Every structure is written in structure tokens, then in C-alpha cells.
Amino acid sequence: MKQVVTVRRRALAANDEQADVLRRRFDEAGTLVVNLISSPGSGKTTLLEETVRRLSGDFKLAVIEGDVATENDAGRLRALGVPAHQVLTGGACHLDARQVAGALEVASLLPADILFIENVGNLICPTTYDLGEDCKIVALSVAEGDDKPVKYPAIFARAEIAVITKSDLLPHVRFDLESVRRQVATLNPSGRFLVTSAATGEGIDAWCALLLGRLNAKRSGTSAAGS
């Protein structure tokens, strides 16, 4: 017997439902959750190290690291005294909401002011998966080339902040910063654009200020909404 069943359900509904559960939990805890996305080697972990050095004295930070293999990144952040949990995806090119929920089960990460989720290095796949975050942030190093926003438009269109990293290398590479700024503005007119270097410290204070502004906005928004 043949039956046609009408479904009309998001293909990623299971992930989205788990992400909603996480988002409620993060909202109740007053935790700003940042989903940090970039290609491998753009300096996500280094950016987090610099962030931790500046903010961990006054704010409680926590990190979930996503990688295909090794505990390296979580180890680097733990060395700075920050609770960090490494999720090993075993080949998968992104984190999903269940893995984030699993990390919260096994590691003491909350309560925290800011929880960073450093996604698997990839500009494509992580874009599709909601992790219950407040915002996606994309990092792009100047060594990767200045055509990346238009080549990987989905993440640049969805990221609240685009962080250019390794600006100290600008004299050594062909990278038209203004072109990249225009591409990002065209893809995401309301997005923020920041130029940083962990090596020289350029832009790191501004980056931290943006994060804290976002944290304050979330908390005042939460209290204003009365929930």
C-alpha cells in the first residue's frame, strides 16, 4: 500500500529545536553566546586568547572548541585559566546544537558572561546550523585573499561582526581592505567591520568593547522584556 504523508517540516528541525532549548537556557543565564566562524588558520583561537587576556579579569568567560581532531585549542585556552571544552567532530565539518548541549552536560561552562563557541574551521557548513547563539561572528585573515566575502556570501551576510585578522601582514600580502569592507557592507548593510591584529594589538580593544556592548544590550534587552 502506498501512502503519501505531508510533512512540511524543516529538514534541520531537530537541530533547530535543540538550538531553541539552548537559547532559552542562555537567555535565562544572561550569557552572551558567540558562534565564531572562519576558515582554518585565520586566527580564531588566537583572537580568543587575546580576548581572554583582556576580559577574563572582569568577566567570566567560557569556550567550546570544535575541531575534527586534537585537544590543542581547548588546551590553549585552559592554559589561560578559562574553562574550555573540546568537541571532536570526528570528520564532521561543523558543530550542531546537540554537540553544544552535550558539551554543557559534561563541562562546567555556565554560568558565564560570554560563552564563545569556536566552530570547526570552515566558511560554509557552520553557517547552516543554529547553535542557540546570540550572534555569528566571522573572522577573515588578510592572508586568505580579498575576494572571500563575495565567494562565501552566506556567512558574511549572516555574521553580525566581520573581524579582519592578522592586519600586521597587510604590507606583505595583496589584500584590498577597502574592497573587503565594501563587499561586507553590500552583503550585510547592518553588520560591523573590524580590523585586528593579535600580534600588534590593533583593534583588539575595539573588538572587546563591541563584545561587551553586545553583552550589555542583551542583558538590558532581557530585563526590558521582563523575561
Next chain:
Amino acid sequence: MHEMGVAIEIYRTCREAVRGHGPGRLERVRLAVGELSAVEPELIGFAWEAVTVDTPDEGCVLDVEWCPARQHCPACAAAKTRSEGSWLRLCPDCGAVLTVEGGDELDVLEVTFITDEEVPAGTHGQEGGQREMP
């Protein structure tokens, strides 16, 4: 290749949808894919084969309905033609921020399921809410 992970989720969603319909196999799945969903129809087709192979649902057809995004300029009050797959959000004529509707679909629309049980002629149509075909 994140289509693999997406295909696994689609498969779970389909199997969930036919739970309670008894043993059987999936024959056909209709999937809506938006052009801004970051899923490639051809790749999702390959991934679907890989996910369903060696299951009772091997050979199940995945029909992809491609859903373009529609964009509109609030300043020029005109719908702007868009180059395929374009994510640019500024009006090429006046520079205003375009509104974009649709294109982010990634939805399982419909599942065709063949149940193992043989239903005698004349007893079809017992299950409410579903169309049945012989």
C-alpha cells in the same frame, strides 16, 4: 561536504514522519531547497544516496524543488532582478537595502511511503488525513 549531515537529518525527519505507519519503505521524498540555504541540489542528491544505501529505503528518490529568493527595493519600489545565487543586499540602481523574501527553505514537504502490509481491495481510505493510492 555538509550536505551529508543535512541528508542524515532529512532521513531522520522522513522516518519520524512515517513512524506509526507500520513497517515499510520510503519511495519518494519531496524536499524544498532555497537558493540561499547553502545546500546544493546535486550534492544533496549524492548525499541522499549515500545515507540511504544499505537501509530498507535504498533507492528512495529525492525530488528537490528549487526555491529562488525574491528581492525588492523599498526606495525604487521595484522588484529587482537578481543574478542567480546573488547575496548582494544593496539595490544596484539606488543603493538602498533590498528586502529579500524566501530562498532560505530547507524543508521536507512530502514523503511517499510503501507499507509492507497488503491491504485488501475496498478497505482503502481508512486512515484520516492522508491520501492513499493503490
